Amino acid sequence: MDLEEASRLRQRAARLIAERAGVERELMGRDALLRGYLLERPKFCGKAGCKCTRGEPHPPSLYLGRLECGTVRQLFLRAGDHPRARREAVAYKQFREALRRWRAIGKELNGLWEALGDAREESYPFE
Numbered sequence: 119m120d121l122e123e124a125s126r127l128r129q130r131a132a133r134l135i136a137e138r139a140g141v142e143r144e145l146m147g148r149d150a151l152l153r154g155y156l157l158e159r160p161k162f163c164g165k166a167g168c169k170c171t172r173g174e175p176h177p178p179s180l181y182l183g184r185l186e187c188g189t190v191r192q193l194f195l196r197a198g199d200h201p202r203a204r205r206e207a208v209a210y211k212q213f214r215e216a217l218r219r220w221r222a223i224g225k226e227l228n229g230l231w232e233a234l235g236d237a238r239e240e241s242y243p244f245e
């Protein structure tokens with residue numbers, strides 16, 4: 119039995135378990151999630167004399183990009199929907215990142231338990 123190694127592995131596992139608990143609280147959230155990513159496009163109406171022709175652009179147009187059946191679709195977002203769409207798209211991104219982290223932690227813990235099992239292995243005959 120390798121006491122030092124076992125202790126190091128336990129400490130690492132305890133940190134990961136604590137981190138995972140935080141990630142799980144995030145995943146359990148109640149905010150609506152808008153799948154996709156936001157695309158901003160500068161808007162130039164091009165009308166003669168408009169401020170946008172003098173380098174003062176209109177508020178950008180906003181699109182929601184989504185992968186559907188293997189192709190990217192871009193949905194135009196109405197100006198009135200922008201604040202909510204931004205909020206929910208950010209929440210979606212955070213959710214996906216939390217899920218990725220949760221899976222990575224699980225994978226690392228899986229390896230840690232194996233290593234801890236090795237470190238705790240007794241030799242025989244007993245010394």
Ligand SMILES: [Zn+2]
Nearest residue numbers: 163164168170
């Ligand atoms: Zn214009």
